[in-house]
Amino acid sequence: MERISSNVKPSSILFDVWLLTHLTANLLDGRLRDLNITADEFGLYSLLDALGPAAPTQIARWTGMAPTTISGMVRRLTAQGHLTHKPNPDDARSRLLDLTPQGRRITRAGNERLAELMPTVLAALEPHAMASHLGLRRLDRALRTLVGAADRPDPALPGESDGDDAQLTAAQQREVAQYIAWIRHRDAAATTGRT
Numbered sequence: 001m002e003r004i005s006s007n008v009k010p011s012s013i014l015f016d017v018w019l020l021t022h023l024t025a026n027l028l029d030g031r032l033r034d035l036n037i038t039a040d041e042f043g044l045y046s047l048l049d050a051l052g053p054a055a056p057t058q059i060a061r062w063t064g065m066a067p068t069t070i071s072g073m074v075r076r077l078t079a080q081g082h083l084t085h086k087p088n089p090d091d092a093r094s095r096l097l098d099l100t101p102q103g104r105r106i107t108r109a110g111n112e113r114l115a116e117l118m119p120t121v122l123a124a125l126e127p128h129a130m131a132s133h134l135g136l137r138r139l140d141r142a143l144r145t146l147v148g149a150a151d152r153p154d155p156a157l158p159g160e161s162d163g164d165d166a167q168l169t170a171a172q173q174r175e176v177a178q179y180i181a182w183i184r185h186r187d188a189a190a191t192t193g194r195t
Contacts, residue, residue, distance in 0.1 A: 017139070031113045035106050036080075041073060045082070045099060045107040051153050053096035055088055061150035064143075082106060134160055 011019075028039035037045070047062065048054060054062075056070050063070075074097060077083040082103035085095045099107060122129045137160055140152065 013139070027117075028114070031117055032110055035109055035113075037082075037106060037110070041077060042107070042110045044070075044073060044077070045103060045110065047153070048083075048097060048099050049104065049107045053086060053098040055091070055094045055096055057094065058150075059097070062153050064147055064149040077103070130157075130159070133157060 025039045028042065032039065032042055035042075043063070044059065047059065056067065056074065059065070059070055060067050074083060078085070082100055084098050084100050086098055088094045088096050125132050134157060137152075137157060143149070144151065
């Protein structure tokens with residue numbers, strides 16, 4: 001039987017992110033297991049597939065991953081025949097990482113598995129799927145600023161501001177909450193025939 005303490009405190013946003021990170025990895029690892037790659041490895045494949053060859057230092061700036069973590073991952077994936085190293089034309093001291101044809105096949109297969117999963121995830125989030133996505137992107141932007149990571153390499157979402165968002169005041173937030181409560185009450189009253 002699961003024990004729930006009576007003195008449980010509300011979580012912080014950072015604890016929520018930590019939990020989400022592990023839950024997401026668990027979900028993705030399960031879907032990618034037969035491809036013999038982890039969620040983190042698939043993330044690297046997806047990054048290289050979308051953006052082309054990149055230096056390990058650039059991957060570290062984009063992802064916030066430690067260079068040692070990237071080095072270990074690169075060694076494993078190179079040994080599996082999924083990554084290749086090319087000379088960097090802009091810097092003779094570094095190399096560019098790219099997917100091999102086998103790495104691209106694994107990436108396509110992983111994308112197919114996630115495409116099958118996405119409708120279920122989006123349905124579980126409805127009607128807040130886009131708001132959740134935008135909220136995560138705002139958190140991403142804030143964390144990148146705090147750790148000094150590079151800007152996201154992918155384009156902004158529709159409705160996502162690249163600059164400062166116009167924030168609602170506390171009074172405006174209360175007014176919006178009251179309006180939402182009124183709409184819910186109105187719609188509930190309409191379905192029961194009360195006013």
